[in-house]
Amino acid sequence: MDKIIVGLKRVVDYNVRVQVKSDGTGVETDGVKMSINPFDEVALEEALRIKESGGANEVIAVSIGTGEAQQQLRTGLAMGADRAILVLADDAIDPLSVARVFKALAEKEGAGLVLLGKQAIDGDNNQIPQMLAALWGRPQATFASKIAIDGDTARVTREVDAGLETIEVDLPAVVSTDLRLNEPRYVKLPDIMKAKKKPLDEIQLADLGIEPGPAIKELTYAPPEARQRGVTVDDVAGLVAALKDKGLV
Amino acid sequence: MAKVLIVAEHDGSVLNPSVAKCVACAAAIDGAAIDVLVLASDAGAVAAEASRIASVSRVLTVERAENEHAVAAILAPQVVAVAADYTHVFGPSTTFGKDLMPRVAALLGVNQVSDIMSVEGSHTFKRPVYAGNAIVTVEAPADAKVVATVRVASWKTAGDGNEAPIEAVAAAAEVPSHTRFVELAAAATDRPDLQTAGKVVAGGRAFGSAEGFDLLYQLADALGAGVGASRAAVDAGFCANDMQVGQTGKIIAPELYIAIGISGAIQHMTGIKDAGTIVAINKDDEAPIFEAADIGLVGDLFQIVPELTKALS
Numbered sequence: 110m111d112k113i114i115v116g117l118k119r120v121v122d123y124n125v126r127v128q129v130k131s132d133g134t135g136v137e138t139d140g141v142k143m144s145i146n147p148f149d150e151v152a153l154e155e156a157l158r159i160k161e162s163g164g165a166n167e168v169i170a171v172s173i174g175t176g177e178a179q180q181q182l183r184t185g186l187a188m189g190a191d192r193a194i195l196v197l198a199d200d201a202i203d204p205l206s207v208a209r210v211f212k213a214l215a216e217k218e219g220a221g222l223v224l225l226g227k228q229a230i231d232g233d234n235n236q237i238p239q240m241l242a243a244l245w246g247r248p249q250a251t252f253a254s255k256i257a258i259d260g261d262t263a264r265v266t267r268e269v270d271a272g273l274e275t276i277e278v279d280l281p282a283v284v285s286t287d288l289r290l291n292e293p294r295y296v297k298l299p300d301i302m303k304a305k306k307k308p309l310d311e312i313q314l315a316d317l318g319i320e321p322g323p324a325i326k327e328l329t330y331a332p333p334e335a336r337q338r339g340v341t342v343d344d345v346a347g348l349v350a351a352l353k354d355k356g357l358v
Numbered sequence: 359m360a361k362v363l364i365v366a367e368h369d370g371s372v373l374n375p376s377v378a379k380c381v382a383c384a385a386a387i388d389g390a391a392i393d394v395l396v397l398a399s400d401a402g403a404v405a406a407e408a409s410r411i412a413s414v415s416r417v418l419t420v421e422r423a424e425n426e427h428a429v430a431a432i433l434a435p436q437v438v439a440v441a442a443d444y445t446h447v448f449g450p451s452t453t454f455g456k457d458l459m460p461r462v463a464a465l466l467g468v469n470q471v472s473d474i475m476s477v478e479g480s481h482t483f484k485r486p487v488y489a490g491n492a493i494v495t496v497e498a499p500a501d502a503k504v505v506a507t508v509r510v511a512s513w514k515t516a517g518d519g520n521e522a523p524i525e526a527v528a529a530a531a532e533v534p535s536h537t538r539f540v541e542l543a544a545a546a547t548d549r550p551d552l553q554t555a556g557k558v559v560a561g562g563r564a565f566g567s568a569e570g571f572d573l574l575y576q577l578a579d580a581l582g583a584g585v586g587a588s589r590a591a592v593d594a595g596f597c598a599n600d601m602q603v604g605q606t607g608k609i610i611a612p613e614l615y616i617a618i619g620i621s622g623a624i625q626h627m628t629g630i631k632d633a634g635t636i637v638a639i640n641k642d643d644e645a646p647i648f649e650a651a652d653i654g655l656v657g658d659l660f661q662i663v664p665e666l667t668k669a670l671s
């Protein structure tokens with residue numbers, strides 16, 4: 110295939126202990142470390158491996174968000190993406206519109222594969238890849254832990270509740286990645302320098318003819334009910350007694 | 359008035375327990391009429407099971423050879439064809455529902471509400487975000503269909519004893535041939551299913567090897583428990599991927615959860631926050647898991663687990 114599109118979402122780093130703002134309007138992001146969504150790093154790594162093994166000519170990293178997402182795209186370029194596209198949009202853009210952006214770009218670029226993460230760890234929605242596949246009228250292979258490209262088809266192993274499912278899809282297709290698909294490479298300093306010269310285009314939603322639709326409104330954020338620390342027992346006998354006490358054994 | 363269509367998960371012969379949880383969620387919407395849709399190659403046994411779930415008005419079946427395996431691209435257009443008369447379309451947030459429902463939502467031109475944990479109104483729901491570190495109340499547009507997945511662990515199983523009528527319906531939809539099922543490799547086990555087990559024992563990186571996990575299986579068998587694992591244990595190859603508990607694995611709510619040699623990362627804890635009693639066994643008395651454990655035992659698992667197995671046998 111010629112091109113692979115990879116989605117790179119800018120999200121709160123997975124190591125951050127997320128705090129709900131006291132006024133309930135969202136979570137604290139001031140001064141908080143932001144990173145590429147971990148699943149998206151896996152998606153990019155897979156795209157690079159496909160390209161490196163001769164399965165594709167070009168890897169294009171795409172982010173939809175504010176200008177700050179440039180950072181994550183630069184990291185993606187340093188990892189090895191050939192070019193990047195930042196589609197400027199409000200962070201509150203509705204997911205269906207994000208899927209429409211990917212569809213517009215997939216068609217414009219003639220992508221053979223769109224590789225996205227299975228979920229963004231901010232909203233935990235797990236939906237953009239499936240929505241894109243529906244709008245584009247193409248196959249979806251979600252939660253991939255193995256991808257084998259063979260000409261015009263791909264064989265994908267999926268992590269499902271019952272075990273591992275393998276499906277075969279015609280290309281072009283959308284694949285969403287699980288974490289076990291690969292281990293993303295580390296970025297080396299010279300690559301960061303080289304990445305500065307790679308093209309990063311900024312475009313507007315309107316350039317793709319997209320006007321965001323009605324979103325699902327977020328009314329209030331609240332912290333979850335916290336579990337309390339309970340008792341400590343000294344030994345196995347104490348544990349068995351405590352379990353018996355609760356009627357659990 | 360709300361009319362809810364629930365897309366049934368099944369394996370061709372048995373209805374998945376997630377369906378009765380989705381019914382419980384739908385029944386939390388005031389005055390909702392609830393239908394269950396079974397897409398199958400042979401719907402008989404599954405539809406009969408669905409018709410016994412309390413609060414279900416009708417079970418609709420669509421039988422097609424293409425429905426033998428649950429392929430989202432094939433099922434979605436059929437769901438859309440049946441969904442016309444409904445205000446809400448629900449599926450479970452299992453890998454089946456997560457795969458299928460967003461495809462349905464996009465074909466219907468709406469956004470999806472993922473992982474409903476509580477119903478606040480016909481269009482207002484609570485759902486977890488940021489690995490469960492925040493709960494957001496969301497409102498879907500009143501003038502559009504609500505497509506949603508139900509966070510199964512948040513809901514009790516709806517009752518049974520019902521005899522809802524079963525009706526075959528025509529889902530006039532063209533289904534694609536671009537996606538083909540090849541195989542399912544499922545680990546055979548006699549142990550209780552992780553997602554529905556009343557008791558679960560789970561192991562982490564500390565077990566050190568697949569052989570180390572044998573200790574865990576012996577404890578599970580003494581307790582009659584299902585077995586789970588942290589991501590680190592799955593990544594290290596100690597056990598199968600379908601045993602992973604957490605943000606990106608299974609979200610479960612057993613009465614008893616015993617976490618052994620698991621540190622208690624946020625991504626793991628979000629998978630068990632609805633468990634009844636959490637027991638933690640860890641050699642580090644400062645492991646974060648103890649902050650959320652009802653009963654803690656500090657010590658070496660290689661000594662404790664065999665002892666506990668013996669005490670419970």
Ligand SMILES: Cc1cc2nc3c(=O)[nH]c(=O)nc-3n(C[C@H](O)[C@H](O)[C@H](O)COP(=O)(O)OP(=O)(O)OC[C@H]3O[C@@H](n4cnc5c(N)ncnc54)[C@H](O)[C@@H]3O)c2cc1C
Binds near residue numbers: 603659
């Ligand atoms: C995007 C993302 C998604 C993730 N999703 C998940 C998920 O769904 N589920 C999940 O579990 N993780 C998930 N993780 C990983 C998570 O962050 C942790 O890395 C993982 O849970 C750690 O597993 P662990 O507790 O087994 O290992 P460790 O953190 O290494 O903990 C091992 C524990 O064992 C204890 N120990 C060591 N030896 C002994 C002994 N002999 N006896 C008793 N105790 C001992 C140690 O004190 C330590 O507390 C995710 C991470 C990311 C980035």
Ligand SMILES: Nc1ncnc2c1ncn2[C@@H]1O[C@H](COP(=O)(O)O)[C@@H](O)[C@H]1O
Binds near residue numbers: 207234
């Ligand atoms: N704003 C965005 N920019 C780039 N990629 C995105 C964006 N939103 C979602 N994605 C992609 O879609 C995947 C699933 O996201 P979600 O459905 O929001 O959980 C992510 O892992 C990304 O690959």
